[in-house]
Amino acid sequence: MPDTHDLLIYGAGGFGRETAQAATAMPEWRLLGFVDDDPDRAGALVDGVPILGGAKAIEAAPDARVVVCVGSPTGYGVRRRIVERLGLPPSRYATLVHPSAWVSPSSRIGPGSVVLAQTVLTASARVGAHVAIMPHVTITHDDVVEDYATIASGVRLGGGVRVGAGAYLGAGALLREGVVIGPGSLVGMGAVVLRDVPPGEVWAGSPARHLRPVPHRKESP
Ligand SMILES: CC(C)(COP(=O)(O)OP(=O)(O)OC[C@H]1O[C@@H](n2cnc3c(N)ncnc32)[C@H](O)[C@@H]1OP(=O)(O)O)[C@@H](O)C(=O)NCCC(=O)NCCS
Numbered sequence: 001m002p003d004t005h006d007l008l009i010y011g012a013g014g015f016g017r018e019t020a021q022a023a024t025a026m027p028e029w030r031l032l033g034f035v036d037d038d039p040d041r042a043g044a045l046v047d048g049v050p051i052l053g054g055a056k057a058i059e060a061a062p063d064a065r066v067v068v069c070v071g072s073p074t075g076y077g078v079r080r081r082i083v084e085r086l087g088l089p090p091s092r093y094a095t096l097v098h099p100s101a102w103v104s105p106s107s108r109i110g111p112g113s114v115v116l117a118q119t120v121l122t123a124s125a126r127v128g129a130h131v132a133i134m135p136h137v138t139i140t141h142d143d144v145v146e147d148y149a150t151i152a153s154g155v156r157l158g159g160g161v162r163v164g165a166g167a168y169l170g171a172g173a174l175l176r177e178g179v180v181i182g183p184g185s186l187v188g189m190g191a192v193v194l195r196d197v198p199p200g201e202v203w204a205g206s207p208a209r210h211l212r213p214v215p216h217r218k219e220s221p
Helices: 014-023 078-086
Strands: 005-010 029-035 049-053 065-068 201-204 209-213
Touching: 005 014, 014 029, 065 078
Parallel strands: 005 029, 005 065, 029 049
Antiparallel strands: 201 209
């Protein structure tokens, strides 16, 4: 029986709920509940898992590890902002890999990252910190996925691809070998990416073409 660690999942939306379900298949983690900033949700049960409250719930469980599971195609940078606001050391973060995913011995995954079911990392792939990888993603030799990137379900990366920090790859996108996706860019679902995507742009289609810039984010006061 492996050692068990307490786990908190920050965010009780779609990705957080998926991660909570995945954690039920990982005997090394004991899920305490969700952390969620909406005070009206505290005490609620989501898929049978309690919402414990806002960030104070992390202070109340100093031995628990944390994963920040927020991020939608339109959530530009929100996961990074939460991690920066929490200010926790990397050792407080869990790295969660569903048991049906396959991570080659030469591949690496950073703290706070989540890899959902059936994903494969073939050889010498590097996945940074706080990266979200949905089910059925294929990451092949020498790919680099930088911190805070999100890869939606069914994406396939050719070899030597670089996905910049905070970039979002939409469901089912295909990336030719060696392409570079600029930091903060968004690739639409089903895109076939044949060329490098500059930072901060939305590309979509087959072959993928520039659609629009990523909107400038509004800072809350
Ligand atoms: C690319 C994307 C961000 C564009 O969203 P948007 O800016 O709101 O764009 P719109 O829906 O207004 O569409 C703008 C144009 O782009 C086209 N378009 C939108 N998404 C497209 C896509 N994925 N592939 C090809 N064309 C697309 C639309 O048909 C439209 O074309 P038109 O102007 O000729 O009518 C979005 O469609 C997308 O693919 N998001 C990723 C979704 C995803 O993978 N979610 C994962 C679930 S967890």
